[in-house]
Amino acid sequence: MNKQEHPSGDERYQAIDLTMKLLNYEKDALLEVLNTAQESFGYLSEELLIYVANQLSVPLSRVYGVATFYHMFTFSPLGEHNCIICTGTACHVKGSERIVQALAEEFAIEAGGTTPDGLFSLTTARCLGSCGLAPVVVVDGTVSAKETAEGIKRRVKEIISLARDARVVVAEAA
Amino acid sequence: MNFDKLEKLGQDEQARQDKFRRRVFCCTSTACLSAGAGQTKTALDQAKAALKGDEHEAEIVPTGCMGLCSQGPLVRVEGKEQEPLLYGNVTAEVAQQIFTRHVPTDVVGEELEHDEFDGVSAHDIPHFRASLRQAEKKKQLEKYIIPLDSPFFAKQVRIVLTETGQINPDKLEDYLAHGGYKSLARVLTEMSPKEVCDEILASGLRGRGGAGFPTGLKWNLVLQEESAKKFVIVNGDEGDPGAYMDRTVMEDDPHRVLEGMIICAYAVGASYGYFYIRGEYPIAIQRIRRALRAARRRGILGKSVLGSEFSFNADVRIGAGAFVCGEETALIHSVEGKRGMPRMRPPYPSAAGLWNAPTVINNVETMANISSIINQGAEWYAGIGTEKSKGTKVFALAGHLRNTGLIEVPMGITLGEIVYEMGGGVPGGHEFKAAQTGGPSGGCIPSQFIESPVDYENLKTLGSIMGSGGLVIIDDSTSMPEFARFFMDFCVDESCGKCVPCRVGTVQIRAMLDKLLSGDGVPEDLGKLERLCQLVRSTSLCGLGQSAPNPVLSTLKYFRPEYEALLKVPASSELVTEAAQGINQEADEEVTRD
Numbered sequence: 191m192n193k194q195e196h197p198s199g200d201e202r203y204q205a206i207d208l209t210m211k212l213l214n215y216e217k218d219a220l221l222e223v224l225n226t227a228q229e230s231f232g233y234l235s236e237e238l239l240i241y242v243a244n245q246l247s248v249p250l251s252r253v254y255g256v257a258t259f260y261h262m263f264t265f266s267p268l269g270e271h272n273c274i275i276c277t278g279t280a281c282h283v284k285g286s287e288r289i290v291q292a293l294a295e296e297f298a299i300e301a302g303g304t305t306p307d308g309l310f311s312l313t314t315a316r317c318l319g320s321c322g323l324a325p326v327v328v329v330d331g332t333v334s335a336k337e338t339a340e341g342i343k344r345r346v347k348e349i350i351s352l353a354r355d356a357r358v359v360v361a362e363a364a
Numbered sequence: 365m366n367f368d369k370l371e372k373l374g375q376d377e378q379a380r381q382d383k384f385r386r387r388v389f390c391c392t393s394t395a396c397l398s399a400g401a402g403q404t405k406t407a408l409d410q411a412k413a414a415l416k417g418d419e420h421e422a423e424i425v426p427t428g429c430m431g432l433c434s435q436g437p438l439v440r441v442e443g444k445e446q447e448p449l450l451y452g453n454v455t456a457e458v459a460q461q462i463f464t465r466h467v468p469t470d471v472v473g474e475e476l477e478h479d480e481f482d483g484v485s486a487h488d489i490p491h492f493r494a495s496l497r498q499a500e501k502k503k504q505l506e507k508y509i510i511p512l513d514s515p516f517f518a519k520q521v522r523i524v525l526t527e528t529g530q531i532n533p534d535k536l537e538d539y540l541a542h543g544g545y546k547s548l549a550r551v552l553t554e555m556s557p558k559e560v561c562d563e564i565l566a567s568g569l570r571g572r573g574g575a576g577f578p579t580g581l582k583w584n585l586v587l588q589e590e591s592a593k594k595f596v597i598v599n600g601d602e603g604d605p606g607a608y609m610d611r612t613v614m615e616d617d618p619h620r621v622l623e624g625m626i627i628c629a630y631a632v633g634a635s636y637g638y639f640y641i642r643g644e645y646p647i648a649i650q651r652i653r654r655a656l657r658a659a660r661r662r663g664i665l666g667k668s669v670l671g672s673e674f675s676f677n678a679d680v681r682i683g684a685g686a687f688v689c690g691e692e693t694a695l696i697h698s699v700e701g702k703r704g705m706p707r708m709r710p711p712y713p714s715a716a717g718l719w720n721a722p723t724v725i726n727n728v729e730t731m732a733n734i735s736s737i738i739n740q741g742a743e744w745y746a747g748i749g750t751e752k753s754k755g756t757k758v759f760a761l762a763g764h765l766r767n768t769g770l771i772e773v774p775m776g777i778t779l780g781e782i783v784y785e786m787g788g789g790v791p792g793g794h795e796f797k798a799a800q801t802g803g804p805s806g807g808c809i810p811s812q813f814i815e816s817p818v819d820y821e822n823l824k825t826l827g828s829i830m831g832s833g834g835l836v837i838i839d840d841s842t843s844m845p846e847f848a849r850f851f852m853d854f855c856v857d858e859s860c861g862k863c864v865p866c867r868v869g870t871v872q873i874r875a876m877l878d879k880l881l882s883g884d885g886v887p888e889d890l891g892k893l894e895r896l897c898q899l900v901r902s903t904s905l906c907g908l909g910q911s912a913p914n915p916v917l918s919t920l921k922y923f924r925p926e927y928e929a930l931l932k933v934p935a936s937s938e939l940v941t942e943a944a945q946g947i948n949q950e951a952d953e954e955v956t957r958d
Contacts, residue, residue, distance in 0.1 A: 220701035225643060225682050252702075259703040259860075260684030262643045278605030279803065279836045280762035282850055315644070316685070316854075319608035320395040321762035321836075322433025322769045333398035335436075 202230035269311035278317030281325040292339035365663035366671035367549035374540030386443030401437035407456035411463035428616020430529040433769035515785040547738035560631035566742035568754030573727035585714040589722035596637035603687035604803035607834030610728035614648040618655035624731030637678040687858035706906035749775030753819035764839040794839035802831025805911035807918025851915040866909030869900035
């Protein structure tokens with residue numbers, strides 16, 4: 191099948207095009223394509239969903255229906271920094287709820303939310319599968335084990351205040 | 365490529381490994397990586413690179429899970445002249461020390477200045493110094509050593525996890541050196557598909573995904589179907605929070621799962637297969653993909669598998685985080701790229717599954733048992749376990765325990781052996797309160813059943829299920845109604861919304877639990893809660909809804925006083941406002957409408 195690739199030449203679109211090509215633009219490959227899209231863009235924008243629907247010749251309603259069914263797909267961009275807290279059973283009994291609460295209070299956002307300045311997102315995960323090391327927290331991609339609410343709060347606050355300072359410096363330079 | 369050539373590859377690998385005086389295994393599974401095993405491995409690699417002299421002094425082997433995840437990162441040293449030693453909590457620094465303890469470093473050329481060498485001939489000083497240093501290091505490292513004869517390891521029977529922690533999962537040759545694909549070769553040359561199905565049936569192996577359907581029976585059903593196309597799906601969508609056995613097996617021994625899958629395909633006559641793996645398991649996805657590539661290159665997959673007339677190929681499909689996709693019809697929809705919603709059964713997938721073709725769906729752990737059963741015989745397998753539950757079960761042991769991690773135990777082991785002997789008991793002066801099995805679909809088994817054997821039937825009698833293998837131990841600091849609410853919250857989130865009892869029922873159950881937890885409950889609420897749970901259980905479309913009330917029902921059964929303690933004192937029940945009564949009446953009607 192000969193499909194036009196995305197005209198932008200954007201690397202992220204290229205990744206999606208490649209996945210579709212490898213899977214022969216099969217309609218059944220919708221989940222794989224959405225996975226690649228989520229990975230390369232970090233979230234699924236309306237534009238992206240329309241592009242995938244057109245390329246795979248699948249109704250947009252179905253693409254939207256599938257995308258909204260699964261937890262891994264998100265529809266708005268994450269903050270500059272993010273913290274994923276595992277809320278699986280093992281982490282739950284070891285107090286992960288307290289970590290979520292502490293961060294939610296500190297940054298005045300709910301789990302799943304992003305601060306208005308776009309600096310910080312707080313996410314929860316069903317189970318990261320490191321139950322022997324509960325509670326488990328991922329800060330900016332780095333997994334850490336046997337965490338406490340206080341320890342994580344301190345670390346995240348530090349990261350965010352540094353990021354805030356960096357923004358001020360950039361703004362002043364401009 | 366036929367099997368003889370494969371066997372040669374394995375022998376060559378064995379010969380290569382034998383050249384090393386010692387092998388240092390570093391766990392690189394997800395749990396240990398979270399504890400910093402990445403740096404540990406780098407430190408070992410650097411120590412090895414800095415080694416002067418013979419490169420055969422030591423080999424650094426990245427492996428899968430060694431089990432005791434709570435002590436990660438783990439490093440094991442095996443050598444020709446010594447017993448295997450397991451070290452826990454190995455930071456980069458400790459790794460360096462371990463390496464130099466075991467591998468004699470080049471000592472020639474160092475200054476001789478210590479008094480300790482008085483009386484030692486100059487020629488012997490380097491050796492003497494080395495042995496002194498070894499002794500000193502040994503003392504320092506003593507506290508990191510985990511005894512391999514402790515009950516945590518000694519009570520295990522490893523079938524599924526035979527090679528886990530022993531081999532480099534990314535290396536096909538390593539699996540071959542451990543006798544890999546021997547069973548497949550045997551099946552292809554000596555057995556008919558029917559014989560394979562019957563052998564598995566005779567072994568008594570039951571589905572390890574939780575429901576426990578006899579695997580041989582399932583295979584026979586698909587074998588009997590006449591169809592030009594049949595499929596095999598390996599279910600690696602381990603959505604149950606607190607369980608990570610399947611991930612571990614896929615990450616640490618991908619070829620074992622693949623071998624089971626190909627044997628299954630041969631037995632039922634399938635030509636194509638899929639690994640359906642959770643998107644949250646990137647390492648598992650990567651390792652299975654690598655295993656598939658290696659297998660294709662060596663003729664284990666593709667046209668004429670191992671030179672036989674049987675052809676089979678397989679691919680990976682990524683799940684995107686939906687608990688309901690563990691249900692087989694929902695999983696099939698997901699593989700087809702649709703919303704993962706279950707449908708009515710029958711027809712069962714064995715008759716009309718993926719793209720309406722007969723399909724076998726087996727859990728990862730089930731598939732990982734197959735090659736051992738073929739290799740050692742159904743009789744051997746049936747000799748392990750209890751009358752109706754054969755073989756072993758892998759559990760992810762977690763929660764309030766001293767030792768947590770991955771264990772493989774024979775069916776029929778008692779809860780007490782797992783909790784007190786293997787798990788080392790509950791730390792912090794607390795008491796063991798309950799064991800939660802089966803995740804959101806399971807229940808809590810209280811401490812009075814500590815002596816009951818762990819098998820499918822018995823767990824069911826106790827109001828829980830075997831489940832996929834999550835085993836979370838909770839101590840007396842946990843409130844059971846709150847714990848039940850945690851699971852109900854999960855089920856509300858994960859209900860796909862197709863059938864009403866599950867979609868509405870789970871929300872209502874959660875609301876009732878909330879009412880109780882906020883102290884607004886009245887005595888009638890408990891009966892109402894129970895009735896609603898029974899209703900959801902008996903009328904939901906699929907396993908998710910049918911089992912969602914289990915955590916509530918089992919805690920109501922065994923820990924009722926905790927629920928009662930949440931109730932308002934009976935006298936104050938008169939204070940219930942009329943509005944609240946109205947709502948209660950409505951809920952009542954909803955229940956009786958059943």
